[in-house]
Every structure is written in structure tokens, then in C-alpha cells.
Amino acid sequence: MHAFEEFLAKIDRPEHRAEMEEVLAWVADTFPQLKPKIAWNQPMFTDHDTFIVGFSASKGHFAIAPEEATMNRFLDEIVQSKHDHTKGLIRFKWGQPVDFPLLERMIAFNIEDKADCTTFWRK
Template identity: 60%
Template sequence: MEVFAEVLKKVDNPEHRERMEELLTWVSEEFPSLSPVVKWNQPMFTDRDTYIIGFSASKKHVAVAPEQIGISHFLEEIEEAGFDHTKELVRFKWNSPFDYDLLKKMIEFNIVDKADCTTFWRK
């Protein structure tokens, strides 16, 4: 988690920092083939230099960003779970359990869907 140390220091609330570290550690352990990187001051994971998923901490939630196609692909599950979302991200509230099952599906979907992608973002 050394790559995320500076980003984690910027999360003011110690409980939020701990949960964010737990989340990033979970992704690293669940998907050891992904590369942890920081771009635009945000922790994210890539596969062959292609964006897979990114995170950002705010006061009330952690934003999970699987790109727009990741949101649209899982929109029904996101809405059934009651998560607030935009076209680009899902908000996991700090005071609720993180939905690791949904997160795992999003990551697996992006790894497969972007297997032949040669750019950082989808075109």
C-alpha cells in the first residue's frame, strides 16, 4: 500500500482513512494482477496500463468509479442496493458496509471488457 500512502494521509477522518485503506488492500489482495497507481491524486488500479477502477474519498462517502459503461452495466444492481450514483461513479457511504460483491463484479467486468483495450480510458 506504499503507493497510496500520500493519498491516504490526505483523508482527514481517521476512521475513513482506515476504511479506505481496507478497501484498497482488499482490491490488491483480491486482484493481485492489477497495478496500484495514483493519477489525478486518486488511487486507482490498472491492468496493462488500462484503467480498471478508481476511488476517491469525500466527507460522507467513498466514490467508486468503474467508468460509465461499468455503471450502466450494473445499474439495476446499484439501484436495487440503494446506492446513490451518477453516470460515472457509485457512492459507498462510510457508515454502511462496502458492497464487496458488487465491487468484485465491476472489477471483473472491466478486466474482461477491456482485455483488448490499448488506451487508458475506453474510447
């Protein structure tokens, strides 16, 4: 998780930093083929130089951004789970349980769906 040390150090509250570190470590452990990197000052994971999932942190929550196409694919499930979301991300209030099963399905979908993608973002 060396790639994310500087990002994590900027999260002021230790409990928030630990929560974000747990989520990032979970992704790295669950999908070891993904490459961790910082881009646009955000932690993200890529596969063959294509975006798979990104994260951000703010005062009240952290967000998981898997790209709009993935959000659309899982929108019914996101709405049924009552996760706070926009068209491009899911927000989790600090201390709120992370929906790891949903996150795993979204990442797996992106890996499979973008297997032949030759660009960073979907076109």
C-alpha cells in the same frame, strides 16, 4: 499499498482513512494482477496500462468509479441495491457497508471487457 500512502494520509479522520485503506487493500488482495497507482490525485488500479477502477474520498463519503460503461452494465443491480450513484460512480457513506460482491463483479467485468484495450479509457 505504498502507492496510496500519501493519498491516505490526507484523509483527516482516522476511521475514514482505515475504511479507505481496507477497500484499497481488498482490491489489491482480490486482484493481485492489477497495478495500484495515483493519477489525477486519486487512487486507482490499472491492468496493462488501462484503467480498471478508481476511488475518491470526500467529507461525507468515498466513491468507487469503474467507468460509465461498467456503471451502465450494472445499473439495474446498483439501483435495486439502493446505492447512491451517478452515471460514473457509486458513493458509500463513511461507515456504510461496502458492497464487495458488486465491486468484485464490476472489476472482473472491466478486466475481461478491457483485455484487448490499448488505451487508458474506453473509446
